[in-house]
Amino acid sequence: MRTALVIGTGLIGTSIALALSGRGVRVHLTDQDPDQPRTAAALGAGTEDAPDGAVDLAVVAVPPAHIAETVHALQRRGAARGYVDVGSVKSGPRRELSALGADLTSYLGSHPMAGRERSGPLAATADLFDGRPWVLTPTPETDTEVLNLVLELVALCRAVPVVMEAPAHDRAVALVSHTPQLLSSLLAARLGTADEAAVRLCGQGIRDVTRIAASDPRMWIDILSANPGPVADILSEIAADLDETVRSLRALESADEAKRGQGAAGIEAVLRRGNAGRERVPGKHGAAPAAYETVAVPITDRPGELARIFADAGRAGVNIEDVRIEHATGQQAGLVQLMVDPSAAPGLIASLRERGWSIRQ
Structure with missing residues (x-):
């Protein structure tokens, strides 16, 4: 892949463009909002200049409701050799493309399973997809060249390709992505009318559960409108x-x-x-998070403290598999939870104590 066109320069589109540009692909950027590709280009994601001719791959990073019309318009003008969308719903856009009479041989639906609670190009990072699943939903109609282009896209973004049928994908994301967003928002909404005294008691548990409630409602209305049935089915079971x-x-x-x-x-x-x-x-390396043991260390809110504890763990020869920080309400202190292999925990605890750290049992 030498050239790409990214349509839609929000979080996902700009992150893809940053990854491709960083690996030598010439990326052209476009968006309905002219400020967004300008910002993305300033970040090094590509150029606002229109391509001279057809690019190798057009990446459509627009809301699900606009995927089909965008792909069809690009195909009519011969914008690329292949077309891929990165929307979070797959069945609807394909049906709409078929109804429009679009060329389904040059199109492939996909969905990178990565994101953040922040949106827009300024939230984008080139490593957003590193090690993350990237679902591909090819059909017997999909041209092999297009499939190979999309596989190259996934590789350049350092993601892991996962092949699924579109309906199975939509049911899966309803469970692992769309329903959690609504449940997080429903719980966070209780905090809006809670007593101030109750809010001040918020700890890491409520922060974990409500983190994604900070997401952009407009974006989620687009997503949920494209996949309402499977989400409603899961919510009915939860109800x-x-x-x-x-x-x-x-x-x-x-x-x-x-x-x-x-x-x-x-x-x-x-x-x-x-x-x-x-x-x-699944956790790191596919292992369940429960397989790790937690070593909890109180830490002050001072520059260099995190670096020091990680360095001391390294000196002990222990690999930190995962880490969480629980902040103390109203205090310049917190609790760092280091997740390690159970066999490494005793040695880490002893080594950290020797270096002056206290351990919370």
Whole structure:
């Protein structure tokens, strides 16, 4: 791939353009908002200049509702050898392209499974897709040359290709992406009317659960409008679980010991089902996060403290598999949680103590 055209210079489009430009591809940028490609170009993502002729690959990074019309318009003017979209929904755009009479041989639907709660070109990074799954939904009609171009795109962005059928993809993202966004927003909305005293008690748990509630509502309206059925199906199942959980909690208030026992059993069942589901979520190297042991170290909010603790862990010969920071409310301090292989934890604890760190048990 020598040349590419990126249509839509928000977070995803600009991140793709940064990755391609950084690997020697000449990238042309365009967007309905003229300020966005100007900003993306200033970041080094490519050029605002129009290409002289057909590029190798056109990357359509627009909301799902506009994918089909954008791809069709590009095809009519012969803008590229191949066309790929990076929208978060796959079945609808393909149906719309077919209805428009578009050339489905030169088109491939895809979805990089990466993002941030911030949007726009200023939030973009060239490494956004590193090691992340990138779903491809080819059909028997897809031209081999186009598939190879998109595989090259995925490789240049250092992502991992995953081939799925479009309907299966839409059901999957409803579960792992779209529904979590709504649940995060629903819980965060409770904070909007909560007492100030309650909000001040917010800890890492509520921060983790509500992080993505900071996402752009306009973007999510576009996404959810393109995949409402599968999301509604999952929410219906969750609603049934919530009803059962509410009944179990009410039973715990009962004066009847048998009812309290039933309530406790109901809550335990929900929690254990959650444990089982959480263990299936892949972590680093495909291992479950539960396989790591956490070493918790109190840390002050001073320049260089994080670098020092990571360096001391390195001197101990221990690889940090993952890390989390829990901030103390109203204080210039926090708790660094270092996730390591269980066999490495005792040595790390001893080494950090020798270097003056205290360990939270």
